[in-house]
Amino acid sequence: MAKAVETQKKTGAKKAKKPVAVKKKRASKKEPGSLMRYKCRICGYVYSPLRGEPHNGIPAGTPFEDLPDTYLCPVCGFEGKGKIGKWGFEEWRPTRYICSMCDYIYDEKRGEPHRGIKAGTKFEDLPEDYVCPVCATDPKIVLRYGNVLKQGFSPLYE
Numbered sequence: 311m312a313k314a315v316e317t318q319k320k321t322g323a324k325k326a327k328k329p330v331a332v333k334k335k336r337a338s339k340k341e342p343g344s345l346m347r348y349k350c351r352i353c354g355y356v357y358s359p360l361r362g363e364p365h366n367g368i369p370a371g372t373p374f375e376d377l378p379d380t381y382l383c384p385v386c387g388f389e390g391k392g393k394i395g396k397w398g399f400e401e402w403r404p405t406r407y408i409c410s411m412c413d414y415i416y417d418e419k420r421g422e423p424h425r426g427i428k429a430g431t432k433f434e435d436l437p438e439d440y441v442c443p444v445c446a447t448d449p450k451i452v453l454r455y456g457n458v459l460k461q462g463f464s465p466l467y468e
């Protein structure tokens with residue numbers, strides 16, 4: 311009996327440790343593809359997997375690839391342009407990002423040449439120490455919140 315209890319304890323301890331590491335790896339591997347946004351070529355509506363369409367029964371976190379074949383663009387339907395299915399969508403990535411603090415917009419087409427960031431520089435390629443150029447000039451914001459970094463920006467969907 312004593313031996314059985316011991317082995318149980320041992321395997322129990324192993325089980326508790328392993329799954330945590332496996333879960334973390336899977337989550338980070340899965341992200342890039344499944345988070346891809348898709349844009350309706352007809353009306354410009356952007357399907358975002360992060361947002362989903364909870365009002366249409368599509369929970370947040372649903373990749374575009376996993377949408378049912380019966381999926382229709384929710385905007386085209388409203389505007390009377392007919393039914394646009396998944397075939398009418400193309401991969402889309404945002405090119406403009408807005409500062410959540412001051413509404414400054416970083417536009418990839420424009421870049422920030424005066425700061426040495428060439429036109430066409432993708433947001434993800436900005437240096438990790440990139441700070442919002444407008445917030446940086448406002449001592450009130452900097453003192454209270456520190457510099458607004460890339461994480462303080464969100465993509466624009468228009």
Ligand code: FE
Pocket residue numbers: 409410411412413414442443444445446458
């Ligand atoms: Fe800002």
